[in-house]
Amino acid sequence: MSAAVTDLIAALGEKVSTNPAVRDHHGHDMSRQPLHRPDGVVFVESEADVVTAVKICAAHGTPVVPFGAGSSMEGHTIPLRGGVSLDMTRMNKILAVHAEDFDAVVQAGVTRKQLNEHLRDSGLMFTVDPGADASLGGMASTRASGTTAVRYGTMRETVIALKVVTASGEVVSTGRRVKKSSTGYDLTKLFVGAEGTLGVITEVTVKLHPIPEVIASAICSFATMAGAVQTVVETMQSALPVARIEFLDEVAVDAANAHAGLGLKRAPTLFLEFHGSERWVQEQSETVRDLARGNGGSDFDWSTRTEDRARLWKARHETIYSNQSLRPGCKTYTTDVCVPISRLAEAVLAARADADTAPFPVKIIGHVGDGNFHVGYLIKPEIPEELAEAERLAERLYQRTMDMEGTFSGEHGVGISKLKYLRREHGAGVDLMKALKAALDPQGIMNPGKLGQEG
Structure with missing residues (x-):
């Protein structure tokens, strides 16, 4: 047992665990990266606990790795050099909701579903939806986004202020609960996306939005991938404020059908969602339907039934789990790129052309309304040749993306991978x-x- 862990146990008692199973759980995430076990896990319950833990670790030069829901995709929370994993899940209090100001203050371990359940009777909603029930501290750390970012923005736009424990154990507030300020460096944005490398986020103040009068979902299949992606481009260029516009290629549709029993046609498909008044939602839906028809879209089916929407988005969010239905025992080598919307069709079609050369299944999905899409290579990790080919194809994807003035991650972040x-x-x-x-x-x-x- 390390000296730091011994001191932590003396200071924090049963909040510290050295159990091998607990340490293993905190040694990996949803990425393909191998496990690295921390020396100990501290289940912090307050900001004071975080300060105590960080000061003890600083005194010993011991690594500190914050851990939320463990749903990150690129190895962010894996303790590469051992040390202490700070589990934030017990810091799960919703501290304040200011309905008149459209904001909420929460501890870092609060999850997005927990916050929205709490907000249900207020007429407000927290909009960033990465799929997983991630913690807001983790979402801020990775600058997360997801299916609703096309209308409501990412965590970069949603976080108003933070409280952070720095590497020396000092507590810093990065901003005020106001819409704008011109005082000093923007420390909030410095810590949003820093992936826990500059401090431990303990408290998050976020923007909220009114729950719309009507929410409608739609599904539309296309004769070609080009037609589906072009419909997305034309929708965005028409300034239609769609709330979600998601793309699934034929492989992803196969997986969704097998996993969730959707019964969709095997074809490039768009999942859409519209928010607003009844009339405005209908107008949006009809306009997008017409754009889709002009690009070879058919079977445009839309619904305002809550159960239809829930089933649709559950299938979309669980797409990573559906991979097992296509290739049991596989591990997804996942990518996450974002390009200017004008280059989206070119980028997706080039990725599909590369994918068609692979000796394993490859699927493409995306939050394509903001140019963000994912290519998933469904490889068997025990076959070195498959990993090497996935890395080769991913390298081509990343370089092509950057040549298009895009970025190698629109939402997953950097992590290790x-x-x-x-x-x-x-x-x-x-x-x-x-x-x-x-x-x-x-x-x-x-x-x-x-x-x-x-x-």
Whole structure:
């Protein structure tokens, strides 16, 4: 047992676990990265617990890795260098809801579903929806987004202010509960997306939105992938405020049908959602239907029934689990790129052309309304040749994306898996990131081996 863990047990007692199973649980996430077991896990219950844990770890030079729901996709929470995993799940109090100001203040362990359940009777909703029931602290740390970002924005636009425990154990508030401010550096944006490498987020203030009068979902299949993607481009260029517009290729539709029993036609398909008044939702739906028909779309089926919408989006959100229905025992080598909307059709079609050469199933899905899509290579990890081919295809995808002035991650973040691409996208900006890291965390104890220390 390390000296830091011994001191943590003395200070925090039963909140500290060295159980091998608990440590294993905190040594991996939903990525393909191998397990790295922390020396101990601290189940913090308050900001004071976080301060105590960080100060003890700082005194020993011991790594500190925040852990939320464990749903990250790129190895963000894996403790590469051991140390202590700070489990934030017990910090799950909703501290305040200011309905008149459209904001809420929550502890970092509150999940998006928990917050929306709490808001149900207020007429308000928290809109960032990455699919998984992620914690808001983790979502802020990875600058998460998801299916509703096309209308409501990502965590970058949603987070108003944070409370953060720095590497020295100091508590910092990064902003005020107001819509705008011109005072000082924007510290909130500095910590949003920092992936726990600059401090531990303990409290998050987020924007809320009114629940719309009517919510309608729609499904439309297409003769070609090009037609589906072109419909997305034309919808966005027509300034239609769709709430969600999701793309699934034929392989993804097969998986959704097998996993959720949707019974969809095997064809490139769009899932859509419209928010607004009854008349406005109908007008939006009819306009998109006409655009779809002009691009070879058919079977445009829309519904305002809550159960229809729930079934549709549950199938979309569980797409990573549906992969097993296509290839039992597979592991998804997942990607996450984002391109300017004008290059979307070109990017998706090129990715599909590459995918068609692969010796394993490959599916493409995406939050395509903002140019973000995912290519999933369904490989058998025990077959080295398959991993090598997935890496080759992913490399082609990333380079093509950056050649199109896109980014190698629109929402999953960097973590471990994508760190090697950081300098290719940001150039000398990586040196600035390293300088910020060194200034705020001179010992390099905050989630080491990630942003600001490599790349």
